[in-house]
Amino acid sequence: MIPQPIFLNEWAVTIILILGASVGSFLNLVIYRLPVILRRQNHDMTSPDIKWSRFNLAIPRSHCIACKRNLTFLELIPILSWLAIKGKCKSCQCKISPRYPLVEILTALLTLSIIYIFGIQLKTGAILIFSWSLLALAFIDWETKFLPDQITLPLLWIGLLTNVAGTITSLPSAVIGAILGYGFLWLIYWLYKIIVKTEGMGYGDFKLLAAIGAWLGWQALPITILLSATSALLFAIIGLIRGTINRGDSIPYGPFLAFSALICLVGYDIGLKELILIG
Numbered sequence: 395m396i397p398q399p400i401f402l403n404e405w406a407v408t409i410i411l412i413l414g415a416s417v418g419s420f421l422n423l424v425i426y427r428l429p430v431i432l433r434r435q436n437h438d439m440t441s442p443d444i445k446w447s448r449f450n451l452a453i454p455r456s457h458c459i460a461c462k463r464n465l466t467f468l469e470l471i472p473i474l475s476w477l478a479i480k481g482k483c484k485s486c487q488c489k490i491s492p493r494y495p496l497v498e499i500l501t502a503l504l505t506l507s508i509i510y511i512f513g514i515q516l517k518t519g520a521i522l523i524f525s526w527s528l529l530a531l532a533f534i535d536w537e538t539k540f541l542p543d544q545i546t547l548p549l550l551w552i553g554l555l556t557n558v559a560g561t562i563t564s565l566p567s568a569v570i571g572a573i574l575g576y577g578f579l580w581l582i583y584w585l586y587k588i589i590v591k592t593e594g595m596g597y598g599d600f601k602l603l604a605a606i607g608a609w610l611g612w613q614a615l616p617i618t619i620l621l622s623a624t625s626a627l628l629f630a631i632i633g634l635i636r637g638t639i640n641r642g643d644s645i646p647y648g649p650f651l652a653f654s655a656l657i658c659l660v661g662y663d664i665g666l667k668e669l670i671l672i673g
């Protein structure tokens with residue numbers, strides 16, 4: 395069934411955008427800190443964050459990565475603070491990654507689109523958790539070429555749990571989606587390894603596609619795989635032509651999977667479902 399987009403007045407839109415940008419700010423924290431926390435757990439102390447004896451999502455306070463100065467309250471305001479300081483730390487003048495405002499803007503727009511399409515209901519809450527997790531995973535993989543189990547595995551279980559009541563898709567479709575999602579990329583991985591004798595992707599990619607299958611059902615897998623593979627290939631070709639990517643470089647597949655799943659999620663309930671099943 396195609397949901398009827400709900401009417402949101404300008405106040406509702408403003409509040410949703412502010413809340414969305416604040417969630418984006420939290421995602422930025424996870425994107426930067428989770429890989430550091432995992433490195434520290436593996437006793438890899440090459441990280442610049444060795445200075446702190448405790449390092450988790452709450453401790454230490456938000457700081458400049460280069461000079462370690464604690465950020466002021468005004469510097470914590472999403473998007474605007476980055477624009478106000480023109481992307482440079484006030485103290486050490488180091489560049490602050492444009493990833494910070496980008497994630498905040500993307501999260502705000504994604505949150506607004508999802509609430510607009512799916513309305514204010516419990517299902518929307520679940521879909522928001524799924525989409526925010528995909529955004530965080532996309533950027534972590536982009537920056538570290540690694541998809542942490544700490545996000546992919548809970549995402550898989552929560553997806554199956556959400557669909558116990560058939561919230562987004564039926565439970566059989568979710569279970570088959572999880573198995574086929576993992577199995578398909580696992581098969582590609584081994585075929586590639588046997589034929590080309592190198593690893594084409596990582597286990598994190600299998601788990602991510604399994605989670606996508608668990609949330610959206612097996613019907614969404616063909617289009618997610620097609621979209622992600624095509625966009626990754628296009629990205630690689632353009633990079634090779636422009637010289638920003640060299641032969642033999644590896645590019646992370648997670649961001650392409652995550653963004654294709656988001657397109658599928660938004661398109662799924664507004665007509666793509668028929669397209670996927672007929673096509």
Ligand SMILES: [Zn+2]
Pocket residue numbers: 458459460461462463483484485486487488
């Ligand atoms: Zn600084």
